Amino acid sequence: MRSYAIIGTGALGGYYGAKLQQAGLDVHFLLNTDYEYVNLNGLIVESPTGDFTLPCVKAYNDTAKMPACDVVIVALKTTHNYLLPKILPNVVKDDGVVLVLQNGLGVEEEVADIVGADRVIGGLCFLCSNKVAPGHIRHLDYGEIKLGEYVPDYQVVGISERMRQIKSDFDSTGIPILLAEDLLLARWQKLVWNIPYNGLSVVLDALTDELMADPHARVLVEQLMQEVVAGAAACGRIISDSFIQKMLDYTVKTKPYRTSMKIDYEERRSLEVETMFGNPLRAAQKVGVNLPKTAMLYQQLKFLDARNSQKK
């Protein structure tokens, strides 16, 4: 039985970790502010697929006390990645792997610098959940994870045996796992949605349905998506026009959605501006491609993020 470490037991890490433990896997949860509460009381998950409680979990607030695990799931906000050099070396087995479930671009490179490029897998989550109280996760919708092997320069290496092993663990939880042959393509595809909706939801204080109902905002969303596709092309990844159309149609069809960045902004948490906007912009610029509207969104978010943190 593979062991799992959950680095960051919040809305995302708490949900996936609890599902893995419920399915019978050996899961170790790293916590910070909620450590004492969860150590005493365990985790509660509310979900449309069934509520459940784990009265007893292996909780830690110190990586020195954690065992080295087969799979280490990084579920921190990228704004906390400065903590990873202290955390990761202790918790991953020599033949283990770090699964980076974070947004944006370049996050695997950061982790590879710490644990070595041969021990990194990237993952993209399509999950809608919130932490509503210490150790209390409310799962609202979705949950799928797309996995992809990381190698330096994001070369395409296809599907590995260890990806299949992780998939089989998640299969037992009921969480759908997709295996991607090309991690970088998967990351740019997710940015096609994340950049316009996360950015504009904060700057314009809007839910997705408001953005789609206004003709000017909707055109802007589409233009930003086209810029992201141009950025992907600059990095050698082709995303079709029909993918943009699919994202627009999908957003219109789903219920009004408050993006994760808007939730962070309203709760005065730091925004993931650098990984979600800064890194894609720099990757495109490196090969001479400018994305002016994405850059403007980046500038606006940096301004708002700085002001938000001053108000704390």
Next chain:
Amino acid sequence: MRSYAIIGTGALGGYYGAKLQQAGLDVHFLLNTDYEYVNLNGLIVESPTGDFTLPCVKAYNDTAKMPACDVVIVALKTTHNYLLPKILPNVVKDDGVVLVLQNGLGVEEEVADIVGADRVIGGLCFLCSNKVAPGHIRHLDYGEIKLGEYVPDYQVVGISERMRQIKSDFDSTGIPILLAEDLLLARWQKLVWNIPYNGLSVVLDALTDELMADPHARVLVEQLMQEVVAGAAACGRIISDSFIQKMLDYTVKTKPYRTSMKIDYEERRSLEVETMFGNPLRAAQKVGVNLPKTAMLYQQLKFLDARNSQKK
């Protein structure tokens, strides 16, 4: 003695009209909601250059009752320009002139369509004043007006006799008047300030000093200024880099400023998005020049303006 009509007796029209009457000119004020109050009580002007009261003014709420005047000052917000075809024909003498004291681009063309191109002069105001109550104007700072003759296609025609006559009237009020040889250049120059600061002050809910203190917002301001300069160049008008630097330095030096568009937004008035952003964008696009960040600001403002008007 030349007669003046003031179309729109608000913070701007009320101030200039009161100063002209105080200097002894024959001034006729068109009012809407404040008509009864001003007709009974006159106008009050508070100003660092001296407070004064005009207990008796020639107030009108019906253009049919107004005399045709030598100089008709259009001091409405451009969002009310749909009223001009009914107003202007009655109030301007055959050999009179309409002085358009409005923001943005293309406003003279609208007026020329109504009264003929030979009866239009454009003007740009550098004025900081508010209407604080009916007939009560608080002048805070500045006041200078830059005048320029309008001819079709904004050809450069230099300084006319009637510009000098208007200047001499204003000279008697103490309000500084500059005479511009090239109205279109003057309009684009003013947009170098207006587009970044008016737009970003609304979208980012910020005063000028906050924008200048944040490194990302400040770079964005400068990039928007450079786009406006590119737009001017597309229309054959050259604005130097040193002009941009002058605007930046000037803004840093002046006290924190709430732009007119931000005031309009907070008071839930319609924003002058089309004349200040839409018309410059279309003028540049007509000759194949795109201004992507200005266009994004336009799209964001259109979204915010539409939502603001729904909340009324």
